[in-house]
Amino acid sequence: MVAELGNKILVAGGAVAVAVGAYLPWLRTNPNLPPDAEVPTIYYTGMGAGFEGFDFALLGAVGLVLLLRGASFRIPIRIVAGVGTAVFPVYYLSYSTLFGFSATFVPALGWYLTVLGGILLSVAGGLQLPSLIHRLKATATPRE
Template sequence: MTNPSLRDRILVGGGIMTVSVGTYLPWLKTNPNLPPDAEIPTVLLPGMNTGFEAFDFALLGLVGLVLLSRVSSRKRLQSIVTLLTGVGTVLFCVFYLSGSSLTGFNTTFVPGLGWYLTVFGGVLLFVAGGRQLPSVIQSSTIISSLND
């Protein structure tokens, strides 16, 4: 096993684990910087509790696709699925925070540990897929030029 292969495996494994743990942990918490007399609405938004909820299964499904692609011997498929899963995970996390006027970085409910872990896992998967893609494109270009 070469070092780049080991590095890619660590990136993918770390991304899969952090997304999995991040989807389990709460994504939202009450803003600790609110004044003591601030009125906090009594709402239960998705992602406020520990455990898997509706959107968590979609993210875990994407992680499952990355695992399934790793079984395949097709390097191009592995890198594209990993890259797209990383991008999709990060975009979903950004979209999640912008979905309500109560959620954001300076609002009533701010991101919790689960949200940050999921974003970090998505970035790791994006980096792993991005690192593999140039070598896959280069090897397919070499193979196609040898066939011509």
């Protein structure tokens, strides 16, 4: 009972973190750049607030997790969606040499929230795995 409540909290927290993180900007200008640094005046997806481009795919993955939450689905969808949601922002930073932790454009709050939400969904899926494996073993029948 307590484990189920913790799992619900993880899923809800992950879903909220991904939704808010997808809405907020993922990139901002590096505040540690020297004052005379030349910052290109270019707009990349993820620099502004609001839902655009890849945000819909991330929200779709979270929506799928929430939709299948109550169903006894055999595939650990929370882990798949969680890992995908946590890995995509990391991949996004490798999109350009202008992105990174010490580049011209650094991750903003939305990027961190999206990664956190993916990690929370992954943990919720990981906690689901033992019961899924136990259920599969219990329903398996020996062959004669």
